[in-house]
Amino acid sequence: MADVNFNATKTWANAALSEGTGNGPQDPEQLHYELIELLFFAYRDFVSDPDAILAKYNFGRAHHRVLHFVSRNPGIRVTELLDILKITKQSLGRVLKQLVDDGFIEQRTGLQDRRQRLLYPTQKGETLSHQLSVPQSLRLEKAMSELPEGGREIARQFLYRIINEPERPHVARLAGKK
Amino acid sequence: MADVNFNATKTWANAALSEGTGNGPQDPEQLHYELIELLFFAYRDFVSDPDAILAKYNFGRAHHRVLHFVSRNPGIRVTELLDILKITKQSLGRVLKQLVDDGFIEQRTGLQDRRQRLLYPTQKGETLSHQLSVPQSLRLEKAMSELPEGGREIARQFLYRIINEPERPHVARLAGKK
DNA sequence: AATTTACGTCAGCCATATTGACTTATTTTG
DNA sequence: CAAAATAAGTCAATATGGCTGACGTAAATT
Numbered sequence: 505m506a507d508v509n510f511n512a513t514k515t516w517a518n519a520a521l522s523e524g525t526g527n528g529p530q531d532p533e534q535l536h537y538e539l540i541e542l543l544f545f546a547y548r549d550f551v552s553d554p555d556a557i558l559a560k561y562n563f564g565r566a567h568h569r570v571l572h573f574v575s576r577n578p579g580i581r582v583t584e585l586l587d588i589l590k591i592t593k594q595s596l597g598r599v600l601k602q603l604v605d606d607g608f609i610e611q612r613t614g615l616q617d618r619r620q621r622l623l624y625p626t627q628k629g630e631t632l633s634h635q636l637s638v639p640q641s642l643r644l645e646k647a648m649s650e651l652p653e654g655g656r657e658i659a660r661q662f663l664y665r666i667i668n669e670p671e672r673p674h675v676a677r678l679a680g681k682k
Numbered sequence: 683m684a685d686v687n688f689n690a691t692k693t694w695a696n697a698a699l700s701e702g703t704g705n706g707p708q709d710p711e712q713l714h715y716e717l718i719e720l721l722f723f724a725y726r727d728f729v730s731d732p733d734a735i736l737a738k739y740n741f742g743r744a745h746h747r748v749l750h751f752v753s754r755n756p757g758i759r760v761t762e763l764l765d766i767l768k769i770t771k772q773s774l775g776r777v778l779k780q781l782v783d784d785g786f787i788e789q790r791t792g793l794q795d796r797r798q799r800l801l802y803p804t805q806k807g808e809t810l811s812h813q814l815s816v817p818q819s820l821r822l823e824k825a826m827s828e829l830p831e832g833g834r835e836i837a838r839q840f841l842y843r844i845i846n847e848p849e850r851p852h853v854a855r856l857a858g859k860k
Numbered sequence: 861a862a863t864t865t866a867c868g869t870c871a872g873c874c875a876t877a878t879t880g881a882c883t884t885a886t887t888t889t890g
Numbered sequence: 891c892a893a894a895a896t897a898a899g900t901c902a903a904t905a906t907g908g909c910t911g912a913c914g915t916a917a918a919t920t
Contacts, residue, residue, distance in 0.1 A: 534819075535812075535815050535816065535819040536818075536819045536822045536823060537754060537815065537819075537857070537858070538838070538857045538858055539819075539822045539837075539838060539841070540750075540815060540818050540819065540822065541754070541853070541856065541857040542838060542841040542842055542845070542853070542857055543725065543728060543822075543841055544747075545845045545849070545853050545857075546841040546842070546844035546845050547721065547725045548768065549844060549845050549846045549849070550721060550844055564905095564906060564907075565906095565907085566906080566907060566908085569722075572718075576715060576719075581866080581867095582866070582867060582868090583865095583866065583867085590726070591907085591908070591909090592908080592909065592910080593866095593867075593868075593869095594868095594869080594870095594908090594909075594910085595907065595908055595909075597867095597868070597869075598906095598907080599907080601868095614866095617865095617866080617917080617918070618916080618917060618918085619865065619866045619867070619916065619917045619918070620866065620867080620917095621866080621867065621868090634713075637713050637715065637718060638713065640714075640718050641712075641713040641714045641715075641718065643844060644714045644717045644718070644721075644844070645714060646843065647840055647843035647844045648840065650839070650843055651836055651839060651840060652832075652836065654830075654836075655836045655839075655840065658829055658830065658833045658836045658837065658840075659717075659836065659837065659840040660716070660717060660720060661828070661829060661833075662825055662826065662829060662833065662836075662837040663717070663720040663721055663724040664720055664724070665824065665825035665828055666724035666725075666727060666728055666821060666822070666825045667720070667723045667724050667727050668727045671723070671727070675719070675720070675723050678719065679715070679716045679719040679720055679723075680715075680716055742874095742875060742876075743875095743876090744875075744876060759897080759898095760897070760898060760899090761896090761897065761898085769876085769877070769878090770877075770878065770879080771897095771899075771900095772877085772878080772879085772899095772900080772901095773876065773877050775898095775899070775900075776875095776876085777875095777876085779899095792897090795886075795887070795896095795897080796885080796886060796887085797884095797885060797886045797887070797896070797897045797898070798886095798897065798898080799897080799898065799899090
């Protein structure tokens with residue numbers, strides 16, 4: 505059943521390739537379709553892990569991202585958080601307010617610059633953030649543990665080099681990686 | 683340069699870790715925070731490529747995903763598409779209708795089973811799908827080209843093993859990979 | 861004193877996802 | 891053959907997480 509469709513697909517795809525080739529800037533056969541799809545599925549499953557946990561707190565993925573980066577960068581300014589997440593102030597506003605109201609994040613006025621509201625995780629926030637990281641970390645650990653010698657470093661470099669070049673230094677600083 | 687930042691971050695992270703530790707099921711220091719974040723940033727930039735192109739057609743990422751998998755699996759059934767995308771029939775409905783209305787996807791009644799509406803890309807659909815794949819493929823190619831010998835295969839295995847184990851065979855069939 | 865910056869907020873809009881219920885064809889099965 | 895199951899579509903209501911534009915306030919900078 506699935507196999508029938510698959511075989512039919514294969515044939516068709518090949519036919520499609522032969523009829524429409526030689527004209528694009530890229531030969532279709534050279535495109536990394538497989539990698540594109542693996543990354544899609546890998547990421548889909550990777551982010552699905554925390555969802556069950558988040559649901560118990562009536563939080564979504566947006567909360568997860570905010571809590572994560574605040575926990576990893578205690579004292580972060582709102583502006584930098586916006587820059588990391590690449591969302592608007594208004595979008596951040598809602599989820600941040602919930603996290604503060606529910607006692608996962610704390611805002612403290614900056615000491616040197618009193619306009620700033622520096623963000624810190626509370627103990628509760630640290631705990632939840634950690635909880636959310638565990639399944640993702642385990643998933644990555646399992647994936648890497650099956651790789652040959654040096655595979656971990658290669659996987660890391662691979663991901664790092666997918667990131668837009670101009671942003672790599674910033675990410676490196678944040679994530680603590682060359 | 684990157685090293686300077688890297689060291690600063692390390693110190694910071696360690697300070698944060700020492701205050702709240704020792705209680706979780708996993709020692710925080712062993713969690714792959716760096717990888718978690720690299721995957722986050724890598725995916726964010728990876729999916730950002732096609733957005734500009736899609737905007738010209740008034741399409742979003744949902745359209746991209748549907749068009750991609752239909753183009754890669756011509757003749758796919760609606761049910762299997764739902765299974766791949768892990769969304770509901772209703773969610774698929776809207777974007778699929780737009781893609782059909784705008785002439786990017788064609789529906790044909792199944793020959794053996796006339797209940798089925800098999801999905802095929804039109805020539806226009808193939809072209810757009812291809813266009814969307816090019817920047818993503820180039821990004822991956824650049825990332826892999828800088829890896830040491832055998833790096834490509836390792837990167838692929840890494841992504842493959844992030845996927846939920848029970849689904850790997852299905853993904854492998856789809857993506858054309860072990 | 862004027863300007864800029866950091867942050868917050870109100871109001872409204874859009875895209876994408878959800879659940880639940882129901883319909884229509886068509887195929888499968890007892 | 892009649893009943894049940896399946897494939898797909900559709901209506902309605904709802905939630906989430908983005909967006910823009912406009913405006914306000916406090917604090918720092920010039």
